Amino acid sequence: xxxxxxxxxxxxxxxxxxxxxxxxxxxxxxxxxxxxxxxxxxxxxxxxxxxxxxxxxxxxxxxxxxxxxxxxxxxxxxxxxxxxxxxxxxxxxxxxxxxxxxxxxxxxxxxxxxxxxxxxxxxxxxxxxxxxxxxxxxxxxxxxxxxxxxxxxxxxxxxxxxxxxxxxxxxxxxxxxxxxxxxxxxxxxxxxxxxxxxxxxxxxxxxxxxxxxxxxxxxxxxxxxxxxxxxxxxxxxxxxxxxxxxxxxxxxxxxxxxxxxxxxxxxxxxxxxxxxxxxxxxxxxxxxxxxxx
Amino acid sequence: xxxxxxxxxxxxxxxxxxxxxxxxxxxxxxxxxxxxxxxxxxxxxxxxxxxxxxxxxxxxxxxxxxxxxxxxxxxxxxxxxxxxxxxxxxxxxxxxxxxxxxxxxxxxxxxxxxxxxxxxxxxxxxxxxxxxxxxxxxxxxxxxxxxxxxxxxxxxxxxxxxxxxxxxxxxxxxxxxxxxxxxxxxxxxxxxxxxxxxxxxxxxxxxxxxxxxxxxxxxxxxxxxxxxxxxxxxxxxxxxxxxxxxxxxxxxxxxxxxxxxxxxxxxxxxxxxxxxxxxxxxxxxxxxxxxxxxxxxxxxxxxxxxxxxxxxxxxxxxxxxxxxxxxxxxxxxxxxxxxxxxx
Numbered sequence: 001x002x003x004x005x006x007x008x009x010x011x012x013x014x015x016x017x018x019x020x021x022x023x024x025x026x027x028x029x030x031x032x033x034x035x036x037x038x039x040x041x042x043x044x045x046x047x048x049x050x051x052x053x054x055x056x057x058x059x060x061x062x063x064x065x066x067x068x069x070x071x072x073x074x075x076x077x078x079x080x081x082x083x084x085x086x087x088x089x090x091x092x093x094x095x096x097x098x099x100x101x102x103x104x105x106x107x108x109x110x111x112x113x114x115x116x117x118x119x120x121x122x123x124x125x126x127x128x129x130x131x132x133x134x135x136x137x138x139x140x141x142x143x144x145x146x147x148x149x150x151x152x153x154x155x156x157x158x159x160x161x162x163x164x165x166x167x168x169x170x171x172x173x174x175x176x177x178x179x180x181x182x183x184x185x186x187x188x189x190x191x192x193x194x195x196x197x198x199x200x201x202x203x204x205x206x207x208x209x210x211x212x213x214x215x216x217x218x219x220x221x222x223x224x225x226x227x228x229x230x231x232x233x234x235x236x237x238x239x240x241x242x243x244x245x246x247x248x249x250x251x252x253x254x255x256x257x258x259x260x261x262x263x264x265x266x267x268x269x270x271x272x273x274x275x276x277x278x279x280x281x282x283x284x285x286x287x288x289x290x291x292x293x
Numbered sequence: 294x295x296x297x298x299x300x301x302x303x304x305x306x307x308x309x310x311x312x313x314x315x316x317x318x319x320x321x322x323x324x325x326x327x328x329x330x331x332x333x334x335x336x337x338x339x340x341x342x343x344x345x346x347x348x349x350x351x352x353x354x355x356x357x358x359x360x361x362x363x364x365x366x367x368x369x370x371x372x373x374x375x376x377x378x379x380x381x382x383x384x385x386x387x388x389x390x391x392x393x394x395x396x397x398x399x400x401x402x403x404x405x406x407x408x409x410x411x412x413x414x415x416x417x418x419x420x421x422x423x424x425x426x427x428x429x430x431x432x433x434x435x436x437x438x439x440x441x442x443x444x445x446x447x448x449x450x451x452x453x454x455x456x457x458x459x460x461x462x463x464x465x466x467x468x469x470x471x472x473x474x475x476x477x478x479x480x481x482x483x484x485x486x487x488x489x490x491x492x493x494x495x496x497x498x499x500x501x502x503x504x505x506x507x508x509x510x511x512x513x514x515x516x517x518x519x520x521x522x523x524x525x526x527x528x529x530x531x532x533x534x535x536x537x538x539x540x541x542x543x544x545x546x547x548x549x550x551x552x553x554x555x556x557x558x559x560x561x562x563x564x565x566x567x568x569x570x571x572x573x574x575x576x577x578x579x580x581x582x583x584x585x586x587x588x589x590x591x592x593x594x595x596x597x598x599x600x601x602x603x604x605x606x607x608x609x610x611x612x613x614x615x616x617x618x619x620x621x622x623x624x625x626x627x628x629x630x631x632x633x634x635x636x
Contacts, residue, residue, distance in 0.1 A: 051610060054611075066610055067608075067610070067611050068610050068611050069608070069610075069611025069612055070482065070486070070611075072479065072482065072483055072486070073486050073491070073493065073612065073614075074612075075323070075493055075605060075609075075610065075611065075612035076356050076493075076494070077322045077323045077324050077352060077356055077357075077605065077609075077610075078323045078605070078609050078610030078611055078612055079610060080323070080324050080352070081323040081324050081325075081609060081610045082610055092479055095421060095493065095494045096418055096420060096421055096494075097421060097494035097495070097496045097499070098493060098494045100418075100496070101351075101355055101356055101494070101496070104351060104355065105348070105351050105352075203477050204477060204478065
């Protein structure tokens, strides 16, 4: 009995290694899409990157790589100058005729899901793991991600406090901020951090500063493409005077969030961000256990 | 009138410029192909020589050649219809956008780009075709409306048509604005890029419809040079010279709507060519449409190819929208000629 298992294992091992021989791992990668690129780096694939798109801005070391432009406006010849084996991106990548041209030039094209849910993330990471030749590491990353989120969820549920009402604003130098509504990554983020999104519309919309003030949020989470911290707060209040006298501002409940967190699906930095947000919303939250940190 | 000797030289120069732009467009790109490989690939493609390396064959045959053809067609059609509109409206500020074809196309594109992201999903492979078809249909529809509104008692009032064009452009702008409001971040960027035009991703499949329309326009419009010359004198004078002005107006507008509609559908909105090239050529060859039309076609094609070279080379491996380049090259050159011709 035991021997048969060993034999089967040997056969499987042989098959796997044959498989690996049949299709060598891609060595030169161009990655288009913020979260996808972050995962490549997270799983140790940074040395393989030879080019990234303009939405791949984190970590900062990527900015030394050649830029292939915006992920939806790739240029076939431009990408070919980098002689990549693989073009990685999300389903947002395009335009489609350029992808066809690249495919016929022998570039392998992998499009991950940009959806913000855990099932999509798991699938993405499994594919990435296979492409990098690091399936265990990718699976470990998924498990860790899931575990940290579950742990946070469990702890928040155990607290007696009521969920705070929060708005997430995406600004550009403080003016006309877009408010994240339903079905956005931003809303997913707020809910996972134990907050209630007060905005009821679909997608991202601008609200008048009066409407903003009337929603009477407990917290404002602001992600600004240009400004951070106190500067961001000043600019926002200068552009939206109605907010200045609102409860949320009087209590100083404004949080700043890195805008690169919200591009192209769930990225590896999300659990840490969620924990930080949750701890701000719920000061009583226990420090998370060592293995979940 | 211009002495024919000078005109001949000028056309030789323009043809030379066009050939140079075609050659550069085929030979230069972000991928550094040796000259011999490019030639080899071209001979291979035309069936004359042995096939070249697959890499060179692909880049020259599948990427640069369709792109070059697209640029030529779009440039020539935009410039030709620009001449036709300036002649018809007897207004130097006229460009092909005046009769609503550009804003109609932009409206069609905006509806598809935003609509597809919000209300329906199409397979990614046919998305570009739906977009092109919608832009083409939008251009024709709005132009048709402008023409209808300009007609009274069997006569087409050019002034009314101009105003109707302005009003419908504003209306289309409002709907585009609404679409912009409904769009999410990514869709917004797609819309912006479309509005700046690009020859990127040209493929033979999308080239054929434009090629047919463009050839039709390029062959037909120069035959109307005499009428356009007569129109320079004024509408009633042209009628007294024996031309059927109503018929001509209809033809010119249909031609512009088809040509610009197809160009915009294939490459997005590329500004400035339709306005500036006719002016440039008028400064060089004079107002005679028999010279002006072919000269504009040659210059339009060459200008667009040079602009596209800049668009693909300047920020390689990324790419710039070509509309930025045409305006950047076109506007200062135009100003220079204006200032020089005043002295």
